[in-house]
Amino acid sequence: MDAKGLETDDERERLQRLLDLRLLDTPPEPLFDALTRAAAELTGSPVALVTLIDQQRQWFKSNYGLPGVESTARSTAICDYAIRGEELMEVRDARGDVRFSRFDIVVGEPHVRFYAGAPLTLSSGHRVGTLCVLDTVPRALSEQQRSALQQLAKATVAAIELREQLMKNQEALTDNALELSAQVQRGAALERQLRASEAFLERTGRTAGVGGYEADLESGQILWSDETCRIHEVPPGFTPASYEQALSFYPEPAREVVNAAVQRSVETGEGWDLELPLVTRGGRAIWVRTVGRMDVVDGRRKLLGAFQDVTMRHRAVQAMEASERRFRKIFEFSLGLICTHDAHGVLLNINPAAARSLGMDVSALLGRELTDFMQPERRAWFGDYLAEIYREGNASGTIELVARDGTLRYWNFHNVLDEDDGERYVLAHAQDVTSQYWQERRLRELSRRDPLTNCFNRRYLLELETLWADMPAACVAFDLDHFKQVNDTHGHQRGDQVLVSFADFLRRHTPEPGVVVRLGGDEFAVLLAHADAEGLAQWMAQLRADADQSPIGFSKGAALRIAGQTLEQTLAHADQELYRKRRRHRSRRAGD
Incomplete structure (x- = not known):
């Protein structure tokens, strides 16, 4: 690609391919937001973006961590450099990189230091943007994080191209419907003309x-x-x-x-x-x-x-019949999920692909309300959806339905309001994204769990900050005594067993909705919700009483959350208390 990225034939083709996607300046979509969130959590980054590089600007399809920012100038976009290569580009410290050290985002807000971006390469070979992560401190990704970011970039490309194909399918359906309507109108006009001629013949x-x-x-x-x-x-x-x-x-x-x-x-x-x-x-x-x-x-x-x-x-009649046959074949054999329903959500038509998704026959679905296939707590949402589409004329989103075997199915839909002989109804087109939905859930869960002990990891604290906002809480920090000797004497396998057993010991003693976190190595923390000084003291006393149940000795330090403090700050106070206790203990042993 040309260094300026503006004048070459390749760049013109790339920009045309980007426009063909019809993705620029579209509203946020849950799938892309899930991908950026997963990228941020997997790499431990505060900011993750799905960027599209337009002719003069860098526009964000999904923005995690930079609220209020929709685009930046292309001339100061690090992603413009990332799309010039096929591999992930990593900038460990932008201040020391002559290409970027004077960029606005480096010298000013948000003071970017670290950048990693994987180009979004379409199946046509055009690189239209990136999935990137940013941080305000210099650092580097691990090999696992680099691989995960590249895999998420491939998933982003798949989502973009799947979205494009879905839009094309919807347009084809719309074009067929318009063609059929025009042919019906022409046929009706010719029929009226014929009847007028018949009347003339009768009069003459x-x-x-x-x-x-x-x-x-x-x-x-x-x-x-x-x-x-x-x-x-x-x-x-x-x-x-x-x-x-x-x-x-x-x-x-x-x-x-x-x-x-x-x-x-x-x-x-x-x-x-x-x-x-x-x-x-x-x-x-x-x-x-x-x-x-x-x-x-x-x-x-x-x-x-x-x-x-x-x-x-x-x-005209033959053409209308042919169009009806084509439309019926599209309806019957489309891999997309197509149906129509009335203002109450009663199914008027449904194609075999949609019926198969629910594990049912078409005949068993016709005349049923869609709420019959929803969990009770979801039905209020469906009422809001009906109000929106009959007010706005269209609606998009994800609907959760219960299949015949009791499993949940997730459909991404884009529905429009239509009318026939004065009767208004909804033409619905959707895609079954169940596998994708659960895969995203699994990726999100993996990103916040320690794979060895199944405890939450430090990134989960970011979620707790929101869930426990202004809630009274206590943090207890733990460090295992002589754990290094276990590894050195008995090997790391035994060390891992001790860590898993100690995590189970803490979980048994942590009441809901308390949380056990592995901070790293042999360091753990317990976060207690709704805790006050008396409750914390009782919990610590019970832990001391049951200390012989632990697979290894341990040291601990505790702190109560002060109003206005974050959980990270409270945890830091608990750490300080732990190390103060250790120093006192060592001082007493030295005095002996």
Whole structure:
């Protein structure tokens, strides 16, 4: 890519591909926000972004950690450098990097020091942006964190391209629906025109001049009006020499139909109204409508009738039927989940893909309310959704449904309001993202758990800061006594067993909603909710009484949360108390 990134053919193609995604300046979406949050938690970074590099700006599709910022100038975007290569780019200290040391985000807010960005490379090969993380202190990612960030970038690309395909599918459905509607309107107009012509023929009598014909059964003489001649592409005033010549314009099967209708009219007086194929003198295949009957005029039996070219109407009907078949196939065989429902959420139509997602037959779903497949606590949300779509005309989001086997299914939907004969209904199109939903949940859970002891890790404290905001709490810090000797004497496997057993010991003694955290190495912490001085003292006393149940000796220090303090600050006070106790203990041993 050109260093300026502005003038090359490759850059023009890249910008065009970015515009084709129709992702720029769109509202936040839960999937992308989940990806940036996972990136931040997995790398321990306060900021994570999904960026798109436009011609003059860097725009954020998802922003975790920089509230109120939607875009920056491309000229001072580190991500503009990251998309020039295929691999993850890591800047350990931007102050010391001549490329970025003068950038606004480095010298000013938010004082970026560390940056790591994985380019978002589409299947077409174009790199349209990055999944990046930022920090305000210099540091480096571990190999596991680098790999995780790259995998999340691939998931982001998959989400972008899946979103693009979903929009294309929705547009195709909309185009088909519009085409069908236009064809129906044209067909209705042609039908009205035909009925108007029929009324004219009725008013002008049995021997209408325009588009009319007359055949004398006694003499065999046939008369065609100028309009009838024009339809047959013969000169005005043309007169068929015989009944057989008049019939010769029809293909063989149609001749038999006309003969049968004429014979029936002669025998019963019954008229006919037929639509038949016809080949003109010029060889053009058309469709005509012939309306007539046998009548007696001045004592002579005559066939009197009207004649009209209905090719356009016939083609319109055929096109409408073809469109209906195409639409039905799209509906039946689409991998997308398609349904319609009314203002109460009653299913009017649902395609097989949506029924399969719920493990049910289509027939078992029609006429049912969508709330029948929701957990009770979700039904209030559905009422808000119905109000929104009937107010705004469209709605997007994720819906949770209960499948036949009791499992939960998650559908990402984009629904629009439609109308047919004055009746308004919702046309719904969705995608089953259940696997993706649970994978995101699992990634989030893994990012905040210590894999050895299954305790929460230090990153979980960030969530607790919000969950326990202004809540009275206590922090107790633990350090294992002589743990290094366990590793040195018995090996790390035994050391890991001790850590797991000690974590279980703490969990048994920690009441809900208290939390056990492994801070690192042989350091642990217990956070007690709604704790005061008396409650903390009782808990510490119980722990001392049960100390012989611990797999190893331990030291501890405790602190109560002071109003206005964070949990991190309270934990730091508990750490200080632990080390003060250790120093006193060592001083007493030295005095002995």
